[in-house]
Amino acid sequence: MDVELLIGIFPQVLLDGIILGFMYALIALGYTMVYGVLEFINFAHSEIFIFGAFVGVEVLLGLKSIGLLDGLPWPLVLVLVLVAGMAASGLLAVTVERVAYRPLRGAPRLIPLISAIGISFFLQDLIRLVESLWRNAFNLVYPTMDVLNLRFELSETIDVSVKSLVVIGGALLMLWALHLIVNRTKVGTAIRAVAEDQAAASLMGIDVNRIISLTFLIGGAMGGAAGVLFGVQYGLINPYSGFIPGLKAFTAAVLGGIGNIPGAMVGGLVLGLLEAFAAAYLSLLTGGAFGAEYKDILAFSILILILIFRPKGLLGEVVRERA
């Protein structure tokens, strides 16, 4: 075993893990907020996330075709893309709630979940259909921006690209904004009140339906932001590439304690780091017997173990069981 190699790649793996972790954290927020207010797994959230990535790439390609991609200052372009992706995903999430979940509120627990699975497949193929008609391809590549690919060499084995700094910075900004909204504003208080006790909240004069829509809007917007950052970081997207990250993010939400907002962030980071290290080290440590492919199995095993042995997750929000 090559110990020097193991240590040498450590900082790079750490960085990859942090980026992945923030991505998961952003997506996990959508799951956890919706679960907080409705106690329901929004299975379509992975498609809401990838929808943001598609809107982002469309905006970038649009800017490119009118020659503005290099004309505008790059931070402005990024902000524009991010805002567009967030708005689109947020609105999509609200629409999905209206169409597919609200009529089923009060139905047995499994029914909205099945409806959500249906929406998830519907959105995947809708994105594919629209993109195929519009661009004749549904595997899209984010246009490169030269600034983003600049790299700073910190040492021989590790370098940081502007891209990863942007992704980390963007994620931190989103998480901070969400923290402010939830904890410092009247709306945030209302969201927490609805999550705590819907009936009591509505007696206090809170419009529960509006707050639920708002929760979907915020969660969806976070997912959209994650989608754009995902596209910027990894480049290639297709309508189906949201599914696995979505599942992993759900795992992250459960890991941190579902319904718990700081928990989603912690869970995302932990899962991202675990996965990055598994991907990098599994094959080195087992002499090539088990490769990076097993990182998915690792994530699902964590999910299963957490659900069985500590269903309240790392940060200990009590999971209530609806009869």
Add this chain to the structure above:
Amino acid sequence: MIRSPIALALVGLSALAVATFPRSVLVFLFFQGSLLYVFKARMPEPLRWGLLAVSLLVLMPTIGYFNSYYLEVATQVGIFVALALGLNIVVGLAGLLDLGYVAFFAVGAYSWAIFGSPHANIIFGGESFPLAGWWFYVFLFVGLGTAAITGILLGLPVLRLHGDYLAIVTLGFGEVIRVLANNLDKPINLTNGPKGITPILRPPTPFGIPYGEFFYFLALLIVVAVIVVNRRLEDSHIGRAWEAIREDELAARAMGVSLVRMKLMAFACGASFAGVMGVLFSAKQVFINPESFTFLESIGVLAMVILGGMGSIPGAIVGATVVTVLNLQVLKGFSLWLNELKNAG
């Protein structure tokens, strides 16, 4: 109102139509529709079963003789009917939402694929594989058993989970099986990874009937067996215990239902049907790889159960038939037609 004359006329007419236009999808749909009508319409029971038996045992193979693709469709319908009936036990009767059901199908398929092909030589060394063809019939039961054990192995850890958590864990389990099948070509080559296993041996057929007909009749036989088992289970104390668990777990436990045993039994029963069909599937296809066992397949089977109405045996049969025919014929034909339009205009 008794509708026997209509049913008779429909079946006769549609069979005639298929004989006249053996290539038309619409006509074949008409034939399938008339079978559904016989299945659902009100008429004397002996006539109903007589008509169905004649259609499935005589007319369908005859049609298949002229157009083997239709026989393939009918075999697929049979496979999915058995899968839907199996999932119906888990989801419909016991109320345990299983999103990784196709994993059991995969377990059955791989159990015959490995031993019924030269691939097993790589695992065990030597030259003794594939096994002789008649082992296929033994493996129908081996696949059943392996899948049932896998069902229990999955059931054990998730006994404490309810509702949507259970759904997500079974989904994860299904993905794990697929990822394993995709990657277990090293360190020991168990599944040959994404390349899949081929050639899988086909069994010797009785009376030398051709394989198309053979697999059709075998699927039909298994489906009938599955339906009988389902019927018997539904009305037994086991079936009632499942329904009690579905309606109210706490009350069921208070009435003395052993949750652990009954839930495990539901998983094992549901899984075993998928296991048998998996063995048949791998022999029919001659080639399998992990692509046949994706999450989409699990959801497809779930859609069949839901379309037919959860917990209903005739529902699962109708749901599986409709969805499979939609998938294989209607939507395929529709997209071909759209493409033609696009190319023309």
